[in-house]
Amino acid sequence: MSLSSASQVLQTVFGYESFRGEQQAIVEHLVSGGDALVLMPTGAGKSLCYQVPALVRQGCAIVVSPLIALMKDQVDALKELGVQAAYLNSTLDWSEIRAVERDFLRGELDLLYIAPERLLGERCLQLLSQGRISLFAIDEAHCVSQWGHDFRPEYMGLSILHERWPQVPRIALTATATTHTRQEIIQRLALGEAKQFIASFDRPNITYHIVEKHDVRRQLLQFIRQEHMGDSGIVYCLSRNKTEDIAKFLNKEGIKALPYHAGLDVARRAEHQARFQQEDDLVMVATIAFGMGINKPDVRFVAHIDLPKSVEGYYQETGRAGRDGLAATAWMAYGLQDVVQQRKMIEDSNGDEVFKRRSAAQLDAMLGLCETAQCRRVRLLAYFDQHIEPCGNCDVCLNPPKMWDGTVAAQKILSAVYRLFKERDQRFGAGHIIDILRGKKTDRVTQNRHDTLSVFGVGQDLSDSAWRSVLRQLLANHYLALDIEGYGTLALTEKSRAVLKGEEVLMLRQESERMASKSRNIMP
């Protein structure tokens, strides 16, 4: 089949004038029988990459998708365009299934969407072997990655497609971009021969903004009121309870909000999702259970009030904003406590050592993004091995942090940690260390006689918030580590020594007092 027919299909069936970005090359490759691995950010137009070849090639395209809830919408949209499409999943009854199977066997389908667990059943494999297949599309291919947050065990079985139908081209698609995930996809889906198409992951219309957490409800409220009143948005939290609390709080403050988490019953979740989809001024306060498959172009902001577990997760979640290409904001408030809490969760999890090490490294990268003095977007894309110029649009670019010589401050913190460590007293976290430095005679300080330490009161020159900022940067740059055996206490590292000995000058980012005080004072 020639490419002109691909362009024709694009124009006559889908009503688009031309392909975007790499779509044409991908379509061409697939039409001529090659395998492809496609990495494109959400909203870039992955669907057409297999829908057009499905119509150009002979036979029916099998689309593997984990998102049962979306299949019907996708199929309805295709039918609307006059495409013969159908789906097989657990929402159909027997007679409906038989009708779809019959259509497939008669060669009357162009696209058939199938949930992976169903596809791998013997009945379905049998069915497929009796019809003509044009291509396999494996959507959300990162679900095969055991390390990602969307892991689906069924995806592991999909290499069978290659074994049974070696001559049928396959296209795997995802918006998840790390080199590691890519390698896992290639290996697990036997896509070693596939041509890779990797689009830029930059989302220029999203403004990234990360602030220190003080009083997160008020900060969130202020952010929405000042920048996004009446807009559709998503607020991500870590816990189910918190989604409910924050949704209540926002409603009380006149911002229409609903909670969403995996603990709500299915009907309520569906209702909330449908309302979010339809209403243009609703804020969804959600855990990451609200995720893949949200297909709303005009989400104007995504706010994180807890630190995401990884940069990859952060990118996915913030990527749900501004899919229409119009300006949108990714806002996050985070504090040291988030890091401590999450390290603790990792340590207490059931995962093995490899899992724990890996999760800790992911968290670490996230902390690095938060504490960077570089353009947020440069840093974010660097994580995906992509390089761009400073964006001029994120909080760091708009308000470049002043750098200051934090060597002495760092030495004070490191000595305090060293003294506590020497006492083999593991119970003290960041807050206590700051109290000691600032010379505060709290109960804990006096009970433990920490007011007798030589470092007591040596840090009067900086505010609590400035000290916290120093601490976070020391952590982010590995001059300090979190010792999770205790209560997330701080520990020295290899790198601490040079600073303590005065062999290294540490330039630190100054906490933007404007942002910090703004968020504290504006609300009554």
Ligand code: ADP
């Ligand atoms: P993804 O799956 O990558 O998130 P979609 O396939 O849902 O993205 O496409 C996002 C939007 O872009 C859809 O509304 C789609 O119709 C539109 N789109 C995709 N390709 C083109 C194109 N070549 N021309 C115009 N619009 C396009």
Ligand code: ZN
């Ligand atoms: Zn920037």
